[in-house]
Amino acid sequence: MSDKKYYCGIDLGGTKIYAVIADENGQVIANYKQKTKKSDDKSDQTTNAAETIIGRLTDCYHKVIENAGIDEDDIQSVGIAVPSSVDITKGLLKYAPNLGLENVPIAKLMKEQTGKPIFVDNDVNMGIYGEYTLGAGKGYKHIYGLFVGTGIGGGYIVNGEVIRGVNYTAGEIGHMVMKIGGPQCNCGRQGCLEAIAGKIGIINYMKKKTADGKTKTMLDEVAPNWRQSVGSSALSKCYEAKDKVVRKAIKKSAETIGIACANLINAIGVEAIIIGGGVVEEMEDIFMPIITENAKKYSIAGGAEGVAILPAALGDNSVALGAAWFTALPENKKFLL
Amino acid sequence: MSDKKYYCGIDLGGTKIYAVIADENGQVIANYKQKTKKSDDKSDQTTNAAETIIGRLTDCYHKVIENAGIDEDDIQSVGIAVPSSVDITKGLLKYAPNLGLENVPIAKLMKEQTGKPIFVDNDVNMGIYGEYTLGAGKGYKHIYGLFVGTGIGGGYIVNGEVIRGVNYTAGEIGHMVMKIGGPQCNCGRQGCLEAIAGKIGIINYMKKKTADGKTKTMLDEVAPNWRQSVGSSALSKCYEAKDKVVRKAIKKSAETIGIACANLINAIGVEAIIIGGGVVEEMEDIFMPIITENAKKYSIAGGAEGVAILPAALGDNSVALGAAWFTALPENKKFLL
Numbered sequence: 001m002s003d004k005k006y007y008c009g010i011d012l013g014g015t016k017i018y019a020v021i022a023d024e025n026g027q028v029i030a031n032y033k034q035k036t037k038k039s040d041d042k043s044d045q046t047t048n049a050a051e052t053i054i055g056r057l058t059d060c061y062h063k064v065i066e067n068a069g070i071d072e073d074d075i076q077s078v079g080i081a082v083p084s085s086v087d088i089t090k091g092l093l094k095y096a097p098n099l100g101l102e103n104v105p106i107a108k109l110m111k112e113q114t115g116k117p118i119f120v121d122n123d124v125n126m127g128i129y130g131e132y133t134l135g136a137g138k139g140y141k142h143i144y145g146l147f148v149g150t151g152i153g154g155g156y157i158v159n160g161e162v163i164r165g166v167n168y169t170a171g172e173i174g175h176m177v178m179k180i181g182g183p184q185c186n187c188g189r190q191g192c193l194e195a196i197a198g199k200i201g202i203i204n205y206m207k208k209k210t211a212d213g214k215t216k217t218m219l220d221e222v223a224p225n226w227r228q229s230v231g232s233s234a235l236s237k238c239y240e241a242k243d244k245v246v247r248k249a250i251k252k253s254a255e256t257i258g259i260a261c262a263n264l265i266n267a268i269g270v271e272a273i274i275i276g277g278g279v280v281e282e283m284e285d286i287f288m289p290i291i292t293e294n295a296k297k298y299s300i301a302g303g304a305e306g307v308a309i310l311p312a313a314l315g316d317n318s319v320a321l322g323a324a325w326f327t328a329l330p331e332n333k334k335f336l337l
Numbered sequence: 338m339s340d341k342k343y344y345c346g347i348d349l350g351g352t353k354i355y356a357v358i359a360d361e362n363g364q365v366i367a368n369y370k371q372k373t374k375k376s377d378d379k380s381d382q383t384t385n386a387a388e389t390i391i392g393r394l395t396d397c398y399h400k401v402i403e404n405a406g407i408d409e410d411d412i413q414s415v416g417i418a419v420p421s422s423v424d425i426t427k428g429l430l431k432y433a434p435n436l437g438l439e440n441v442p443i444a445k446l447m448k449e450q451t452g453k454p455i456f457v458d459n460d461v462n463m464g465i466y467g468e469y470t471l472g473a474g475k476g477y478k479h480i481y482g483l484f485v486g487t488g489i490g491g492g493y494i495v496n497g498e499v500i501r502g503v504n505y506t507a508g509e510i511g512h513m514v515m516k517i518g519g520p521q522c523n524c525g526r527q528g529c530l531e532a533i534a535g536k537i538g539i540i541n542y543m544k545k546k547t548a549d550g551k552t553k554t555m556l557d558e559v560a561p562n563w564r565q566s567v568g569s570s571a572l573s574k575c576y577e578a579k580d581k582v583v584r585k586a587i588k589k590s591a592e593t594i595g596i597a598c599a600n601l602i603n604a605i606g607v608e609a610i611i612i613g614g615g616v617v618e619e620m621e622d623i624f625m626p627i628i629t630e631n632a633k634k635y636s637i638a639g640g641a642e643g644v645a646i647l648p649a650a651l652g653d654n655s656v657a658l659g660a661a662w663f664t665a666l667p668e669n670k671k672f673l674l
Contacts, residue, residue: 165606180519267600
């Protein structure tokens with residue numbers, strides 16, 4: 001045991017688990033990654049998905065400490081971010097269908113495994129908290145974060161406090177209705193932001209545009225399976241090559257995200273909006289100007305003046321680092337379990 | 338001068354100025370009303386609209402004290418609510434086009450007139466503050482208020498703090514885009530909440546439905562000028578009489594307000610939403626069930642559970658009483674000018 005203090009953060013994602021160690025300055029000194037699901041998971045799932053996940057989280061915890069070359073005794077606390085709403089008072093993951101998890105007392109189980117104080121929260125909350133404390137949101141107090149991937153997640157901070165909402169479901173801006181009667185969303189409703197502007201929305205728009213069988217897109221060559229799923233880099237490549245279908249889809253996505261930003265500015269008067277997530281990070285130069293232009297255009301007179309609309313700055317680290325750093329700050333001690 | 342303490346609140350509206358005196362328990366003990374504009378105002382406006390308004394506010398201040406039968410020395414402070422964004426640190430009304438006012442230092446001018454500590458804020462902020470402290474919002478800490486009239490105004494409170502936004506423009510939920518490419522709004526944009534669900538939106542919808550010249554509505558008899566403006570009571574009467582055009586318009590309005598509530602629940606996880614304003618107050622039994630149903634329907638799973646969606650409780654008093662009571666509470670002393 002040294003006199004140094006370190007904090008572990010673990011980002012439990014649908015495809016990978018990503019862990020970091022942060023030092024006392026919020027610097028990432030090591031990371032470790034493994035797949036969330038493995039090829040032999042079928043048998044696991046029928047037995048106990050929660051047990052399997054806890055095993056992997058614990059494995060990541062040990063491996064990232066090993067990578068950092070530090071003494072486990074110097075780890076002060078562990079922050080865990082999960083793709084679910086979380087009752088943070090109990091460290092209880094409520095519902096993560098694509099991990100097969102429901103009502104899992106992550107904090108209790110990980111405390112048994114590590115012996116450390118634990119904090120568990122929603123991944124996007126921790127991502128925006130990371131950006132707020134160490135990234136693009138530094139210096140702002142009233143911030144909304146919008147993370148654009150397959151869907152669109154959000155996180156909200158007022159006066160330095162993460163607003164989780166009465167049911168721990170705040171931040172679901174992906175399901176803000178932007179177009180009543182608009183495109184079908186996976187949630188069963190219509191016109192949700194992510195059904196227009198998330199990768200789901202982008203794909204659906206392109207499917208519609210090419211449905212006549214005559215309209216072609218470069219994606220047919222670059223990413224032949226694009227109708228099922230498409231990487232952000234393939235979209236970026238086709239956009240740069242001036243593919244009309246991709247250009248229109250991306251512009252529509254960015255415009256709609258911009259209007260969603262205006263909705264936040266108009267309704268709650270945020271100081272800063274941080275935009276992150278794979279899709280935007282890959283095409284930042286394309287997305288950010290269109291988002292900013294539309295956020296201004298759709299805000300009421302004077303409303304958007306001085307409002308910062310910024311790309312996220314922490315990249316892949318934001319969620320895990322946010323979770324680690326949340327546990328490091330004295331004002332959050334009361335939340336550790 | 339007695340040992341009793343009283344607080345004056347004045348609601349400066351587009352058509353009337355309404356003043357109240359509140360006692361130490363937040364009870365309204367007297368009120369006074371006069372028209373904002375008088376028939377001889379044409380000459381006033383060309384000379385000095387601000388001077389005229391300050392004269393009338395001062396007049397209301399003296400008259401309501403007279404009505405209360407109290408000693409002016411017992412008035413501790415005056416809260417003034419105006420239909421404009423306000424820089425509360427300066428008591429500066431920024432822009433109220435339909436009163437012909439711009440950049441008027443209301444606090445300074447009213448302090449000269451009354452000698453009392455003054456606080457000036459946006460009217461809807463004070464309305465929701467009134468509901469939060471003394472009305473339907475009592476006991477909740479994270480509240481959005483939505484006031485439906487010709488347009489739709491909003492106010493937002495987090496942890497007891499009125500959130501005014503970086504440009505003092507928070508609460509403009511009337512311009513939340515609910516339907517991209519939807520009905521034209523007076524703000525110049527399309528698909529704003531108030532363009533669908535405010536009285537403006539209701540009228541426009543009915544105009545469209547009757548544009549064929551064949552579709553009839555009872556309003557043609559009840560309120561022949563309905564295409565220009567229509568009272569809430571006329572709408573209510575025709576709704577009760579099962580007029581199809583009015584029924585559809587009101588239902589569409591209520592549904593859309595419900596979806597806007599869901600947008601707030603999803604994005605920011607509010608504990609309570611208070612719905613007020615003339616239109617809803619006149620037809621509370623019609624509006625509230627439809628609003629509640631749609632707020633639940635469009636919220637993500639579990640998001641609306643336990644969220645209170647309540648009609649405003651203070652009626653015409655909410656804004657003036659909210660302004661008076663804001664100045665009465667110790668935690669707001671720092672805001673008085």
